[in-house]
Amino acid sequence: MSTSTNSPPYHHGDLRRALVDAALVMLEREGEAGLGLRDLARAVGVSPAAPYRHFDSRIALLETLAVIGFQKFTRMMASLQETTPDQKLSAMGRAYVLFALDNANLFRLMFSAQLKREGRPGLKMAADAAFETLQLVSGEGSGGRVAALAAWAKVHGLAVLLLDGQIAIRAGDDTEALIVEILGRNP
Amino acid sequence: MSTSTNSPPYHHGDLRRALVDAALVMLEREGEAGLGLRDLARAVGVSPAAPYRHFDSRIALLETLAVIGFQKFTRMMASLQETTPDQKLSAMGRAYVLFALDNANLFRLMFSAQLKREGRPGLKMAADAAFETLQLVSGEGSGGRVAALAAWAKVHGLAVLLLDGQIAIRAGDDTEALIVEILGRNP
């Protein structure tokens, strides 16, 4: 226990968790570029060098966040209740896009090129795990790998285009309905 | 004219162009994060502050590069020879993806979130111009806006997934053939 005065405890308790939590919030608010180690340390009330006891580098922290993102993504995918392959596939597509919109900067980080450039095998594993079920469900329906990749591409592309504001949302649009409509379309 | 000795001329001649050219090369080699103003200045043989006579900031330089990317993209799209809407549409899809693979980091920059965050109306204009014909061609075929967006999403998603190495290219794969196959598939 610390002294009876409210002196801040020298040891934080669970700094790693606190850093990750604060980083996730800060990431979503300011984007990856705005997530500085010093700001992060200050937000948690700790010295600028403290995070290095828990993360080798800023990149390593970002990788951790991305892995967490993939886990969250995987959990959401696994929680879908639909039964028939067709229903399941379309529910997954819809959930995929909504996840991207709800966690814009986290989603961007998950697919960030910078992280892939380094070794980082943990990230690739988390990503592969996340897409395994997706490929499984979409492949078994009709036509194997090509069909699965085509479906994946459409869903991912829609997510990215919406995220970047590239697809203009018009005044009367219900975004969620538009997503379902686009994904249901076979041009 | 400078003196007869080979003293480097104080004024570069066309520094802006030289900076842009060097930046494009450096961008493709090292990625956006690796494109530093000082490195760039050194590569062109000029002082670290010189680029600021031609670009307000690093972001402004990146925006210029992205706009150039969209122009290049638009030219490539316009140069396609196909005639019937169906042929034209599929040729555009193929060209879209190949452009992304050939200009990986430039393509990423064109869709970079960081640039959109700032005002930067020039970038949005260049992007809209680039996609105008795409939307036109794909919309007139069958079903209006939704069909156009669905086609766009699939093409863009395939480009991004390939770019990020997310779609595993297997040993026997011919990448270009795989692209055509995926884009031709209506799941």
Add this chain to the structure above:
DNA sequence: AGGCTATGTTAACAATGCTCACATACGTGC
């Protein structure tokens, strides 16, 4: 209690984007 290790702090380094005061070339009006 004593010591080992984990965890945090302070001070500093190198690199980066950016700015300011100054130097030099260019071009335009007389």
Add this chain to the structure above:
DNA sequence: GCACGTATGTGAGCATTGTTAACATAGCCT
């Protein structure tokens, strides 16, 4: 042809950032 204003490049320096090294403190184990 020449002075002068403007555009363009230089050099030094500032604030910030990621990162490291030396030191301090807390918690744990015997």
